[in-house]
Every structure is written in C-alpha cells, then in structure tokens.
Amino acid sequence: MNSRIGYIAFNTFREAVRDRVLYNLIAFALLLSGAAILVGEISIDIERLVVVNLGLTAVSLFGVVIAIFIGIGLVSKEIDKRTLYTVLSRPVRRWEFVVGKFFGLTGTLVVNTFLMAIGVFLALLYVAHKFEKMDGWVLVALYFIVLQFLIVCALALFFSSFSTPLMSAVFTFALFVIGSLAEDLRGFARMTHGLGGWLATTIAYLVPNFSALNVISQVAHGDAVPGRLILYNSLYTVLYSAMAIAGAVLIFQRRNLK
Amino acid sequence: MLLFSMAGVMATLYVIDHIRRGSVAQEALYVRSSKTLRRLSLGYSGLLADIYWTRAVQYFGEQHHAGSSDFRLLAPLLEVTTELDPRLLPAYQFGANFLAPKPPGGAGLPGAALALMKYGIAHNPDQWRLYYNLGFLYYTELKDYAGAADAFAQGAKLPVTNPFMPILAARMAQHAGEFETARMLWFTTYQSTRDSTIQQNAVEHLLALQVDEDVTRLEQVVERYREQTGRLPTSMGDLELAGFIHGTPADPKGRPYKLMPDGRIEVQNPESIFFITKGLPPGAAPPQPPRKTQADSK
Numbered sequence: 343m344n345s346r347i348g349y350i351a352f353n354t355f356r357e358a359v360r361d362r363v364l365y366n367l368i369a370f371a372l373l374l375s376g377a378a379i380l381v382g383e384i385s386i387d388i389e390r391l392v393v394v395n396l397g398l399t400a401v402s403l404f405g406v407v408i409a410i411f412i413g414i415g416l417v418s419k420e421i422d423k424r425t426l427y428t429v430l431s432r433p434v435r436r437w438e439f440v441v442g443k444f445f446g447l448t449g450t451l452v453v454n455t456f457l458m459a460i461g462v463f464l465a466l467l468y469v470a471h472k473f474e475k476m477d478g479w480v481l482v483a484l485y486f487i488v489l490q491f492l493i494v495c496a497l498a499l500f501f502s503s504f505s506t507p508l509m510s511a512v513f514t515f516a517l518f519v520i521g522s523l524a525e526d527l528r529g530f531a532r533m534t535h536g537l538g539g540w541l542a543t544t545i546a547y548l549v550p551n552f553s554a555l556n557v558i559s560q561v562a563h564g565d566a567v568p569g570r571l572i573l574y575n576s577l578y579t580v581l582y583s584a585m586a587i588a589g590a591v592l593i594f595q596r597r598n599l600k
Numbered sequence: 601m602l603l604f605s606m607a608g609v610m611a612t613l614y615v616i617d618h619i620r621r622g623s624v625a626q627e628a629l630y631v632r633s634s635k636t637l638r639r640l641s642l643g644y645s646g647l648l649a650d651i652y653w654t655r656a657v658q659y660f661g662e663q664h665h666a667g668s669s670d671f672r673l674l675a676p677l678l679e680v681t682t683e684l685d686p687r688l689l690p691a692y693q694f695g696a697n698f699l700a701p702k703p704p705g706g707a708g709l710p711g712a713a714l715a716l717m718k719y720g721i722a723h724n725p726d727q728w729r730l731y732y733n734l735g736f737l738y739y740t741e742l743k744d745y746a747g748a749a750d751a752f753a754q755g756a757k758l759p760v761t762n763p764f765m766p767i768l769a770a771r772m773a774q775h776a777g778e779f780e781t782a783r784m785l786w787f788t789t790y791q792s793t794r795d796s797t798i799q800q801n802a803v804e805h806l807l808a809l810q811v812d813e814d815v816t817r818l819e820q821v822v823e824r825y826r827e828q829t830g831r832l833p834t835s836m837g838d839l840e841l842a843g844f845i846h847g848t849p850a851d852p853k854g855r856p857y858k859l860m861p862d863g864r865i866e867v868q869n870p871e872s873i874f875f876i877t878k879g880l881p882p883g884a885a886p887p888q889p890p891r892k893t894q895a896d897s898k
Contacts, residue, residue: 387689387690387793387794387795388650388653388688388690391646391650391688392650394646395644395646395647395649395650396647396650399644399646399647402644403644518642519642522642522643523639523642526639552643553643556643556644558643558644558646558647559645559646559649559685562646563687
C-alpha cells in the first residue's frame with residue numbers, strides 16, 4: 343500500500359472515530375452483559391450456545407449497519423464538504439482516494455469487531471466459567487464476519503460512487519439481504535430452465551454469497567470449520583471486494599466532479 | 601419530567617399487559633413456518649431458535665402457572681425451535697417430558713412428542729439422550745414396551761452412552777420389575793438434565809414411586825397376616841408384633857402410613873405427594889402439583 347492510500351485510510355479511520363462510531367460498543371456491551379446475566383437464569387444447558395449466537399449475531403449486524411451507513415457517505419460527504427477537491431488537488435489519484443477510503447472503513451470495522459470480540463469472550467467466560475478448545479472456532483466465525491464487512495464496505499463504496507447516499511444504502515442493504523439468501527437463490531436457479539435458468543444462475547453467482555460466511559450456528563455448537571472453507575472464503579472475499587472496488591474506481595474516475 | 605413519563609409508560613404497559621393477558625399467550629407464535637422464519641432470519645437462525653426455545657419454556661411455564669390446561673402452542677413452538685436448530689437438545693428433552701403427559705401436567709400430545717423425538721434422532725443420531733427420551737415416551741405414555749426396548753437398545757449401542765441404557769433395554773424386553781424400571785427411568789431423567797422444571801418433575805415422580813411401592817408391599821404384608829391369623833390387623837403394631845415389619849413405616853415426607861379397617865394402606869396427607877396412584881382414599885384421583893388459579897394470579 344503506498345503512503346497516500348495509508349494517509350487517506352488513517353484519516354478515514356480518525357474521522358469515523360471522531361464521528362463517535364465506536365459508541366455502538368456501549369450498546370453492544372450493555373446488550374451482551376444483560377444477555378449473559380439473563381441466559382444464566384433462563385437458558386439452562388445452553389448458556390454458551392445462546393451467548394455465542396447472540397454475541398456473534400450482534401457483532402455481525404452492528405458491523406453491517408456501520409459499514410452501510412458510513413460506506414455510503416464516504417464519497418458524497420467529501421463532495422458536499424468540498425474537501426474532495428482539496429485532496430485531489432494534491433498528487434493523489436482518484437483510485438488511491440477510493441482504495442484509501444475502503445481501507446479506512448474496514449480498519450474502523452476491524453477495530454470495532456476486535457473490541458466486540460473481547461466482549462463476546464468475556465460473556466462466554468461469565469456463563470461457562472472457563473474457556474474450552476471449541477471456543478477457538480468462535481475466532482473463525484469472527485474472521486468470517488470481518489470478511490462479510492469487507493464485501494459490504496466495498497459494495498457501499500461502489501454504489502456511493504454513482505448514487506445518492508439514500509439510494510446507496512437501499513442498494514447495499516438489498517444486496518446484503520439477497521446475499522444472505524444466496525443458497526435459496528441458487529436452489530431457485532437450479533429449478534429454472536432455459537434463458538430464465540441461465541439468467542437466475544448468473545445472478546445467483548454475481549450477488550455476494552453471505553450465507554457461506556455465516557458459520558455462527560456451527561461454531562455455537564462447537565463444530566470445527568474446515569480449513570478449505572477458511573481459505574476459499576478468504577479468496578472469495580478478496581476477489582469480490584476487488585471487483586466492487588474496481589467498479590467504484592472505474593465510475594469515480596469517469597465522474598465529472600465539477 | 602423524564603422520570604415521571606418513564607414511570608408512567610411502564611405503569612401503563614403493566615395495565616395493558618393485564619388487559620391483554622389472554623391474548624399474549626396466543627401471540628407467542630407469530631410465524632409457524634420454520635422455512636419462512638429461516639429465510640427471515642437472514643442466516644441468523646441459531647439466535648432465532650434460541651428465542652423460540654425461550655418462548656416455548658416461558659409459554660409452558662406461564663400456562664402452567666396460570667392453572668391452564670391449554671398447551672396447544674407448545675408443540676408448534678418446539679417444532680419451530682428444533683427445525684431452526686435441529687441440534688438444540690434441551691428442546692427435545694423438554695418435549696419428551698411435557699408434550700405427552702395429559703393436562704395439566706403436559707399438553708397431552710404423545711403423537712407430537714413421538715414425532716419430535718424421531719426428528720431429533722434423525723438429526724442427532726449419536727445422542728443417547730434422545731434414544732432415552734424416546735424409550736421413556738414409549739414406556740411412560742404409550743405403554744409400548746417393545747418400542748421402548750428398541751429405543752433403549754439403540755441408545756445403548758452408541759459409543760457415548762449411559763450405563764443404565766442396556767439395563768433399561770433388557771428390563772423393557774422382559775417387561776419386569778415395574779417399580780425398579782420406573783425408578784431407573786426417572787433417576788436417569790433427573791441425572792441427565794440441569795433444567796430445574798424437569799428435575800423437580802422427576803423428583804416428584806420418584807417420591808410417588810416410593811409411596812406406590814411401599815403401599816403395594818404393606819398391603820401384601822397385611823394379606824399375609826390375614827392368611828396366617830385369619831383376621832385383619834387392627835394397627836401397624838400388630839404387624840410389628842407378628843414380625844412382618846420393623847418400626848412404623850412412613851412415607852417419604854416422614855408421615856406414618858395409615859392402616860385402614862378394611863386392610864388397605866393410605867397415606868396421611870395425599871395432597872402432599874403428587875402423582876401417587878396407591879395409598880389414596882377410594883375414588884380419589886392422583887394429586888397433581890399445585891398451581892396458581894386464574895383468580896390468584898389476578
């Protein structure tokens with residue numbers, strides 16, 4: 343990563359922190375500590391299961407909401423405030439600006455996820471009194487959640503490169519929902535024949551597959567996650583994010599900013 | 601002002617809850633289709649299953665507490681829970697204990713309980729507890745001893761199992777030693793859970809079994825006394841003097857058993873030991889655990 347991308351990323355991260363994005367951690371901490379105490383009372387025998395399910399679902403949803411609402415404003419806010427012209431008047435290329443913004447937002451989300459992960463493990467320790475070997479798989483689920491954020495960030499950035507913030511939020515959220523139902527979409531594609539089938543299959547493979555990145559239920563039961571899935575999910579995320587960022591860069595480079 | 605309105609909101613909601621008491625329970629199940637729920641959950645079906653499981657336990661507890669015999673939502677709640685997360689084992693155990701027994705102890709749906717256990721075994725074939733629960737159902741509710749023997753035998757073959765499983769399988773096959781078998785079943789139920797509702801239910805059944813066994817044995821003693829002396833004993837002292845018993849036999853609560861003039865044995869306070877089938881006054885129904893009536897809860 344060149345230094346210009348690094349500066350833009352760092353500034354994006356600093357701006358997000360200044361915008362009190364990390365305040366969501368307070369809500370998360372309250373939710374998880376309340377739940378940890380409650381599940382001890384009402385979820386006999388499945389305390390660990392509930393804490394993992396609730397904790398990881400909250401980490402995922404909090405992060406997706408942040409990724410969408412910050413991601414859609416990354417470009418438009420700079421245009422509205424006219425700070426983009428100051429940045430681009432310096433020796434910064436447009437693609438460096440987009441990539442820097444992407445890394446800045448994903449950095450924010452990684453820090454946010456790291457702090458929430460500490461909360462999840464503390465809640466686990468509270469209900470189970472000790473860590474077990476299978477708790478290690480929770481880390482894999484958290485890693486997949488971060489991969490999910492990378493794709494959502496890239497999509498938000500892609501839509502915000504040509505659309506209004508409101509429409510970008512709608513598009514990104516819609517793709518998140520469709521991507522979460524990717525398995526159903528693929529099943530539908532398999533049942534359809536002819537041109538419709540071909541179209542459905544193409545769409546099914548083009549929308550992000552968030553269901554493959556969701557192993558929350560699996561790790562909640564202490565099941566192992568295959569190494570190959572970790573490898574291919576990582577590869578898929580890098581390629582999908584690169585595709586969305588490349589699209590964003592292409593549009594942004596052709597965009598008339600006057 | 602803020603605190604005042606906050607307190608006002610909570611107080612008003614409390615009143616609304618009381619006005620809508622009847623409808624709240626019916627609303628416990630918003631969506632019955634687990635397929636729809638799974639899609640609506642956007643992949644977070646584990647958490648949704650936990651929520652439905654909590655709803656099932658709360659629903660049963662509330663209905664039971666309110667003295668209602670209507671548990672019609674228990675089966676669909678447990679079905680949705682287990683379809684969202686087929687590996688949520690406590691839900692199957694809860695179903696085995698409270699779906700099949702007749703109201704007010706349960707929902708009176710042995711068919712639904714059986715289907716739930718079979719679904720559980722299909723998705724968790726390595727869990728001995730599910731085979732145990734299935735055998736338990738066959739034995740206690742359906743009186744199908746061959747089915748129970750088969751379930752226990754299958755559970756006994758698993759690499760991780762309970763040492764009682766092969767014994768239970770053999771006993772079912774012989775259909776022998778009713779009290780001992782039932783005691784073993786309720787003891788295993790008690791041992792295999794941390795759910796206090798299920799544990800309490802098991803303890804009450806174990807106490808009732810003790811009474812049923814004591815009364816059966818004492819009435820046999822009375823019969824033997826009558827055969828030897830040609831008359832019925834007038835008190836427990838007569839049995840002790842004849843060397844049939846030692847000391848005054850008492851129920852698990854410590855109250856001495858009563859010898860009735862017709863030779864029957866009765867417990868002193870039938871209402872204090874639930875589920876007993878023997879030692880009751882003629883025509884009396886087995887006592888059930890006390891519950892708050894609708895009037896009490898208002």
